[in-house]
Amino acid sequence: MPTETLDFWLQQLLRYGTRLLIALVLIVIGLQLARWTARAVGAALIARHIDRLLADFVRSSIVAVGIVVVVLASLQLAGIPTASFLAVLGTAGLAIGLALKDSLAQLASGVQLMVLRPFRAGDQVTVAGQEGHVQSVRLFQTVLLSPDNRLITLPNTLIVNQAIVNASRCDKRRIDVSLALSIDTPLPRVVEAIAPVLQRPPLLREPAPLVAASDLSDKGVQLMIQAWAPRQDLATARSALIEALQKALAEAGVRPLGPPAPPLPAHG
Structure with missing residues (x-):
């Protein structure tokens, strides 16, 4: 091989090899920087009591954008024309977008959930x-x-x-209990018997509890009881309320009716 040709290829190798090496170093450093930035931003958001879901979404978005920026910058540094690359990428992206429209809809929905929260x-x-x-x-x-x-x-x-x-956004939740009573049950006596029960913790005094007749038929009277409790105590408050109502009604000599029988199936 002539000396001039060898020198030419050595110069090209040195020229483009150096660019390629710098581009690879840029990719490594850029990716690490993107991950570090994502972790730092996520930690800062959590420290400011931002929702963890939003912090995770921002972290993943920073990493994704960082990868794209670092790759494009590395290609430009290596001497690869990015204009034609972006044109090809845009055409391919359009074809991929049409093929993956359902996945893109999922992505758009994920962003919408993060924004509307x-x-x-x-x-x-x-x-x-x-x-x-x-x-x-x-x-x-x-x-x-x-x-x-x-x-x-x-x-x-x-x-x-x-x-x-x-069910977690509001601090207070309402407990609904329905009592079926016979038609001749004295409602004032029932209300008087259960009134103290509705004042016991963890039930809340505000909003005020409600006791009202909700339905009347030839089979009996339907009594509606509504009480409020802290959200975190909802299950225990409901259980305690039902037990206390059962005891108070028994002491008052009131026996609730059983659930109504299901209707008979139609014939003909």
Whole structure:
């Protein structure tokens, strides 16, 4: 091989090899910097009592954007024209977007959940017929932990397109109890018997409890009882209220009726 040709290839190797090496170093340092920035921003958001779901979403978004920026900068530094690369990437992105429109819809729904924030990490929600505590909101899916300790993974589009019931957002919850009484039961005596029960903790005095007749038929009177309790004490408060009502009614000599019999099936 002539000396001039060898020198030419050595110069090209040195020129482009140095660029390629610098580009690889930039990729390594840039990716580490993106991860470090994502962790720092996430920690700062959590320190400011920002919801953990939003902090996780911001972290993952920073990493994704950082990867794209670092790769494009490295290609430019290595001497690869990024204009044509971006044009090809845009065309390929359009084709991929059409093929993955459902996945992109999931991504858009994940962003919508992060912006609107109908629930936070740990909230108890009911959505799409599923109930559980929110564990995480990912770009494409939301994960719930059911009361019986099962992980439920729901597509984000399914959540956005249906009603969301959040049982953790309000501090107070109402307890509803219905009593079926015979038609000749003296209601003032019943109300007097159960009034002290509705004043016992953890039941709340505000909003005030309510005792009212809700229905009347030839079979009897339906008495509606509503009381409020702190959200975190809801289950124990309901159980204690039912036990106390049973005892108070027994002491007053009032015996509630059983549930009405189911209607007979129609014939003909």
